[in-house]
Amino acid sequence: MKELTKLLDRIIQRNDINLRELEHNISPFVYKLVPPDQLVKFYAFYGVTPHHPLDFVFRHSSLAGSYFLGKVSTRNSILYKSDIRGDELKKKGDVFNFQKFKIPIARDERIEIEDSFLIKTLVHNFSHDPETLENFFIRNTVSTHYANIHGSPIDGSFLEPFATVDLTTMNDCVVGAYSYIQAGEVDHLNVDPGTVWVRSPGEFNFLYQHPRDRLKKYISFDPERLPQGLLIDFGEDRKEDFERVFDVVKLEPSVSVPTSTSLDRYAVIKPKTRLGENVLVSQRAYLENSWLGKGTNAQEHCYIINSRLEGFNVTAHGATIIDADLEKNIFVGFNSFLQGRADSRLLIGEESVVMPHTIIDIEEPLAIPPGHLVWGLINNSDDLKQNSMAIGDFSKIDGGMVQGNLSFEGGGASFITAFRDRIHHILEANGAFFDGTNTPGHAQKNQNIATNTIQPYTEGELEGVFPTIIIQP
Amino acid sequence: MKELTKLLDRIIQRNDINLRELEHNISPFVYKLVPPDQLVKFYAFYGVTPHHPLDFVFRHSSLAGSYFLGKVSTRNSILYKSDIRGDELKKKGDVFNFQKFKIPIARDERIEIEDSFLIKTLVHNFSHDPETLENFFIRNTVSTHYANIHGSPIDGSFLEPFATVDLTTMNDCVVGAYSYIQAGEVDHLNVDPGTVWVRSPGEFNFLYQHPRDRLKKYISFDPERLPQGLLIDFGEDRKEDFERVFDVVKLEPSVSVPTSTSLDRYAVIKPKTRLGENVLVSQRAYLENSWLGKGTNAQEHCYIINSRLEGFNVTAHGATIIDADLEKNIFVGFNSFLQGRADSRLLIGEESVVMPHTIIDIEEPLAIPPGHLVWGLINNSDDLKQNSMAIGDFSKIDGGMVQGNLSFEGGGASFITAFRDRIHHILEANGAFFDGTNTPGHAQKNQNIATNTIQPYTEGELEGVFPTIIIQP
Numbered sequence: 001m002k003e004l005t006k007l008l009d010r011i012i013q014r015n016d017i018n019l020r021e022l023e024h025n026i027s028p029f030v031y032k033l034v035p036p037d038q039l040v041k042f043y044a045f046y047g048v049t050p051h052h053p054l055d056f057v058f059r060h061s062s063l064a065g066s067y068f069l070g071k072v073s074t075r076n077s078i079l080y081k082s083d084i085r086g087d088e089l090k091k092k093g094d095v096f097n098f099q100k101f102k103i104p105i106a107r108d109e110r111i112e113i114e115d116s117f118l119i120k121t122l123v124h125n126f127s128h129d130p131e132t133l134e135n136f137f138i139r140n141t142v143s144t145h146y147a148n149i150h151g152s153p154i155d156g157s158f159l160e161p162f163a164t165v166d167l168t169t170m171n172d173c174v175v176g177a178y179s180y181i182q183a184g185e186v187d188h189l190n191v192d193p194g195t196v197w198v199r200s201p202g203e204f205n206f207l208y209q210h211p212r213d214r215l216k217k218y219i220s221f222d223p224e225r226l227p228q229g230l231l232i233d234f235g236e237d238r239k240e241d242f243e244r245v246f247d248v249v250k251l252e253p254s255v256s257v258p259t260s261t262s263l264d265r266y267a268v269i270k271p272k273t274r275l276g277e278n279v280l281v282s283q284r285a286y287l288e289n290s291w292l293g294k295g296t297n298a299q300e301h302c303y304i305i306n307s308r309l310e311g312f313n314v315t316a317h318g319a320t321i322i323d324a325d326l327e328k329n330i331f332v333g334f335n336s337f338l339q340g341r342a343d344s345r346l347l348i349g350e351e352s353v354v355m356p357h358t359i360i361d362i363e364e365p366l367a368i369p370p371g372h373l374v375w376g377l378i379n380n381s382d383d384l385k386q387n388s389m390a391i392g393d394f395s396k397i398d399g400g401m402v403q404g405n406l407s408f409e410g411g412g413a414s415f416i417t418a419f420r421d422r423i424h425h426i427l428e429a430n431g432a433f434f435d436g437t438n439t440p441g442h443a444q445k446n447q448n449i450a451t452n453t454i455q456p457y458t459e460g461e462l463e464g465v466f467p468t469i470i471i472q473p
Numbered sequence: 474m475k476e477l478t479k480l481l482d483r484i485i486q487r488n489d490i491n492l493r494e495l496e497h498n499i500s501p502f503v504y505k506l507v508p509p510d511q512l513v514k515f516y517a518f519y520g521v522t523p524h525h526p527l528d529f530v531f532r533h534s535s536l537a538g539s540y541f542l543g544k545v546s547t548r549n550s551i552l553y554k555s556d557i558r559g560d561e562l563k564k565k566g567d568v569f570n571f572q573k574f575k576i577p578i579a580r581d582e583r584i585e586i587e588d589s590f591l592i593k594t595l596v597h598n599f600s601h602d603p604e605t606l607e608n609f610f611i612r613n614t615v616s617t618h619y620a621n622i623h624g625s626p627i628d629g630s631f632l633e634p635f636a637t638v639d640l641t642t643m644n645d646c647v648v649g650a651y652s653y654i655q656a657g658e659v660d661h662l663n664v665d666p667g668t669v670w671v672r673s674p675g676e677f678n679f680l681y682q683h684p685r686d687r688l689k690k691y692i693s694f695d696p697e698r699l700p701q702g703l704l705i706d707f708g709e710d711r712k713e714d715f716e717r718v719f720d721v722v723k724l725e726p727s728v729s730v731p732t733s734t735s736l737d738r739y740a741v742i743k744p745k746t747r748l749g750e751n752v753l754v755s756q757r758a759y760l761e762n763s764w765l766g767k768g769t770n771a772q773e774h775c776y777i778i779n780s781r782l783e784g785f786n787v788t789a790h791g792a793t794i795i796d797a798d799l800e801k802n803i804f805v806g807f808n809s810f811l812q813g814r815a816d817s818r819l820l821i822g823e824e825s826v827v828m829p830h831t832i833i834d835i836e837e838p839l840a841i842p843p844g845h846l847v848w849g850l851i852n853n854s855d856d857l858k859q860n861s862m863a864i865g866d867f868s869k870i871d872g873g874m875v876q877g878n879l880s881f882e883g884g885g886a887s888f889i890t891a892f893r894d895r896i897h898h899i900l901e902a903n904g905a906f907f908d909g910t911n912t913p914g915h916a917q918k919n920q921n922i923a924t925n926t927i928q929p930y931t932e933g934e935l936e937g938v939f940p941t942i943i944i945q946p
Contacts, residue, residue: 043722043925050933054940249516249720249926450928452516453722458921460523467527470943473935 004464018156047449056471098130125151161227177221204410280443295432477937491629520922529944571603598624634700650694677883753916768905
């Protein structure tokens with residue numbers, strides 16, 4: 001696998017060069033993040049469907065265990081068990097509105113991954129950067145376990161485990177473990193672990209810092225070791241269930257699937273789970289003993305266990321919900337980890353918003369009242385008090401507020417409106433509102449995806465590298 | 474599946490146009506040969522290995538259940554459960570000797586399939602036509618169940634079930650069921666079912682005709698029905714075993730495989746089977762309770778059951794061996810069907826040659842002496858007497874001979890030499906003589922093939938049609 005080693009050297013060097021000004025010295029340890037033989041072991045796969053422009057170009061890349069949908073290219077890159085989901089990319093003829101500009105889209109947008117190493121990373125949505133609307137690029141970047149690159153062109157950056165970059169153009173940044181960045185455009189930043197930062201320049205700035213000592217139990221990333229913590233262990237414990245799903249060619253769903261609902265065949269479904277209408281379950285989602293009401297969804301790396309989601313619940317990429325009851329219209333953001341217990345369930349009232357990268361892990365029953373905004377790290381009702389607010393009250397913030405580890409500047413109303421709009425868009429994109437004719441979304445369009453598998457050379461200098469693969473309509 | 478229907482219409486029309494001068498009116502029935510939903514049901518697959526030029530180009534084709542290896546293109550074609558094995562194609566820089574010509578090969582040879590419908594057909598070897606050495610083409614052709622197109626560029630032809638075209642350039646011909654043609658170059662022929670014809674112009678002409686009435690039990694092709702007979706039923710009865718093999722992603726071999734031996738993961742191996750060194754078992758071969766000695770092989774659609782092959786036995790594509798004991802250095806030709814019984818085994822002595830398309834189906838024990846040439850349809854020792862000859866005697870034929878349904882013209886020695894050379898080449902190509910260093914062949918080179926799967930569109934106008942797929946190094 002000489003060529004694969006050269007490829008990894010090249011990617012790491014390019015990442016180093018981009019990050020030379022930051023105190024970032026992790027590259028020697030990147031080699032240890034994925035044992036080389038794992039890169040030869042797993043097949044990659046891509047979806048074929050008439051609902052999205054079909055255009056894959058894979059060149060000189062290692063793609064073990066990764067999934068591709070839509071218009072995607074990779075070059076000189078290593079993708080390990082990553083999901084590159086191009087089912088929300090802009091299409092030729094669309095018009096993108098940005099400030100006073102109405103920008104016509106000249107060609108179907110493509111996710112272009114070059115000189116990058118993505119580990120168990122999700123790439124989704126579309127480029128929100130008005131400067132590069134047809135090209136959602138990921139370059140010279142290393143992202144680690146369960147990172148999300150969502151609508152964010154990114155160059156020369158390093159994402160630690162469970163980091164999320166959302167709707168942000170990022171250049172030469174390090175994003176610490178379990179940090180969430182939604183900030184428009186950022187350069188040359190070294191973001192501490194456990195930061196939750198939502199900024200709309202001129203409108204608002206939401207900045208929360210997870211307490212480092214308490215976060216460590218859930219996720220920590222020490223350069224000399226693999227990622228550690230409960231969030232990592234939780235996934236590892238359920239790995240075998242996924243292996244079973246990946247080892248068979250065809251898999252009949254083990255539950256009844258309404259005609260308006262999409263259950264990906266690479267999801268794990270354990271008894272007794274019930275799927276309502278307009279439900280979207282993505283590949284690598286894990287459902288066990290749960291009720292998913294109408295218009296709910298479970299994205300990549302979501303675990304929903306012993307829980308009931310009443311309807312129109314968004315469970316964003318990487319979110320986990322255990323022993324919880326969620327009323328209607330609840331949003332649970334990226335990589336949130338909500339863990340009740342069998343004897344102390346978590347209840348979330350309707351219309352509540354759980355911010356991305358929120359951890360709720362309780363030993364006593366806990367109820368979040370309806371219409372609340374919740375964030376941060378919550379182990380009990382005192383934490384909840386400090387890390388939540390009625391959405392109505394939040395909307396009234398004008399100028400700023402500090403509460404616990406949260407500092408908020410700007411207008412609460414515009415923050416809440418932005419979130420509400422987004423949640424509505426997500427539900428719509430997922431097909432939650434489909435009435436049999438209007439507003440079909442992923443839940444309807446992703447039903448009949450044919451999945452093809454691809455494998456690398458299994459011996460010789462090119463061992464682990466995939467041949468050039470071009471798939472077009 | 475509107476597009477798929479149009480594609481089939483187009484292929485059938487082109488085939489009709491090519492065959493308009495022959496009394497050939499089968500095209501209306503071609504539609505019935507494969508139910509359309511079967512064309513959507515199965516994945517196709519291709520092998521990736523550094524040992525053969527990697528170059529697949531699939532355009533506007535339906536490829537359900539088909540396998541590809543080497544340099545292959547398809548365009549406007551339907552391939553159903555066919556094997557396109559390009560592991561013997563000529564390479565750039567090779568020199569092809571033909572009569573007084575030494576022809577340099579300008580580029581890697583490619584199997585190019587265009588406007589054709591191949592059903593459960595094997596395509597293998599390389600173009601022997603000195604006029605088209607880099608392009609092994611198959612055009613405007615319909616071939617049906619278990620046909621073999623072996624080293625034979627072919628245009629505008631129709632192959633009935635179990636027909637074999639071997640080392641022959643064929644233009645506008647119909648080849649009847651269970652006919653074997655090895656004739657250099659043929660045009661506008663309508664070959665009766667059950668013909669076995671081996672011709673080397675100016676050297677010899679071997680022409681055998683299976684008795685139509687007796688052949689019918691084994692294979693018949695009536696335009697208005699699917700192919701019928703014992704040969705068809707035999708495969709159908711074992712279909713489920715193959716389904717199991719195709720339904721899992723990874724399959725560990727159930728028998729011990731020597732390091733010099735290649736067992737394809739899409740072969741069926743049932744207890745108790747033993748594989749010796751330098752053995753080649755291809756995809757879609759079926760082995761049960763059999764002993765395969767050193768340097769033996771089992772190709773596509775071979776069934777070897779309750780049998781012992783001592784060593785250096787060639788079992789050509791589609792040959793079946795049941796309840797038989799084969800001594801060393803025995804050749805069993807294409808689509809031969811050798812069936813002993815548990816209580817009346819078939820014994821074949823060493824150095825014997827079973828001609829392609831030979832049927833031996835016995836109720837009493839039968840022994841073929843060493844060094845014999847055997848052909849035709851044999852149900853007992855009387856048949857054997859009429860349909861065999863010591864190779865030494867055959868070599869002495871000078872001018873001609875008629876024996877039973879066989880008519881032979883020309884020199885027996887040159888016929889025997891041609892066959893012997895060919896068998897030696899086959900063993901060499903298969904890697905039977907590999908000594909750990911020298912003369913590796915398929916048995917060694919095909920060990921680490923990574924197999925990728927591809928699927929068609931599963932809905933819409935393009936249902937059943939595969940996207941454009943280009944795979945290159």
